[in-house]
Amino acid sequence: MRYHSHIMTSLCIGAVTAAYTPLPFTASYTAGIIIGSLLPDIDEPKSYVGRRSLGMSHKVKEAFGHRGMTHSLFVWAVIAFIVMVESSSTFSIGFVLGYLFHIIADFLSVQGVPLLWPFQTKRYKIPLYRTGSALETVLFYGAFALLIYIGSQYHLFYEWWRSFLLLLRQWM
Ligand SMILES: [Zn+2]
Numbered sequence: 001m002r003y004h005s006h007i008m009t010s011l012c013i014g015a016v017t018a019a020y021t022p023l024p025f026t027a028s029y030t031a032g033i034i035i036g037s038l039l040p041d042i043d044e045p046k047s048y049v050g051r052r053s054l055g056m057s058h059k060v061k062e063a064f065g066h067r068g069m070t071h072s073l074f075v076w077a078v079i080a081f082i083v084m085v086e087s088s089s090t091f092s093i094g095f096v097l098g099y100l101f102h103i104i105a106d107f108l109s110v111q112g113v114p115l116l117w118p119f120q121t122k123r124y125k126i127p128l129y130r131t132g133s134a135l136e137t138v139l140f141y142g143a144f145a146l147l148i149y150i151g152s153q154y155h156l157f158y159e160w161w162r163s164f165l166l167l168l169r170q171w172m
Helices: 003-020 027-043 056-064 073-086 090-107 134-153 156-171
Strands: none
Touching: 003 027, 003 090, 003 134, 003 156, 027 056, 027 090, 027 156, 073 090, 134 156
């Protein structure tokens, strides 16, 4: 899945999560989701984050291969644990969720992901779409439409905008 699809699908599931739980749909929550949803592809030098990782992605890919360790639920759990111990802010929660949503989205692709690395190198998948295919574009717009729908039904955009203004006021 391409980076803009990861951002859109993760924001969409993040909005659904905020709608049905006490989690607030704030600017820092969505910033966390976006960054978390991009990070797992640091193991691919040609990806959006890979091209901006100052050579780090080449090292990760050499060592573990693309869609290797960074797409493992075990690695996610370790990162989630460290992040949440450091800070349980809405940004951190968004980050941890965004990372998880990325793994789920790639799990639904033909290529699959090694969910249980390092215990197993087997790639797990429910092959719904192929990266870069027309179906991925459909998923992108579907997620966009659902995000707008959920956002307006549950007044999430109002909440988001208010938190954004509050953040701005803190910085100024
Ligand atoms: Zn990925």
